[in-house]
Amino acid sequence: MRDQLLKDAVGECLPLSHVDGVIAGISPDEPLAAQQEIVLRSIRTLLDGGLMVVGHIVGGADERVEPWPLTTEDALARIHDRYVVHHEDQAWSFDTWFALTESGQRTAIARRRRRPGRSRA
Numbered sequence: 001m002r003d004q005l006l007k008d009a010v011g012e013c014l015p016l017s018h019v020d021g022v023i024a025g026i027s028p029d030e031p032l033a034a035q036q037e038i039v040l041r042s043i044r045t046l047l048d049g050g051l052m053v054v055g056h057i058v059g060g061a062d063e064r065v066e067p068w069p070l071t072t073e074d075a076l077a078r079i080h081d082r083y084v085v086h087h088e089d090q091a092w093s094f095d096t097w098f099a100l101t102e103s104g105q106r107t108a109i110a111r112r113r114r115r116p117g118r119s120r121a
Contacts, residue, residue, distance in 0.1 A: 043098075
């Protein structure tokens with residue numbers, strides 16, 4: 001799953017809806033609460049590893065993610081509130097965005113070269 005998200009983010013900004021969709025595709029039979037837990041754990045791993053940033057999308061043709069000025073814990077609390085507590089209103093779909101850091105970009109490209117066509121779930 002982590003590798004899939006890294007690969008998908010090369011040169012792209014990903015909305016939370018993309019992360020949610022990847023999990024739903026991998027674990028379609030899991031209840032929503034279990035899928036949400038996997039999403040939050042995956043995001044924590046990527047943020048803690050310094051591979052991605054989370055924030056707002058800015059720009060037009062040159063879109064980028066402007067990171068939230070929050071600790072990982074505070075960012076995860078914000079995501080939990082929007083994505084879990086207020087899941088039904090769907091505002092979370094496109095108000096939370098992710099982008100690779102330089103380290104994440106290097107990691108994603110290295111993994112792509114090492115294992116073309118394969119990704120870890």
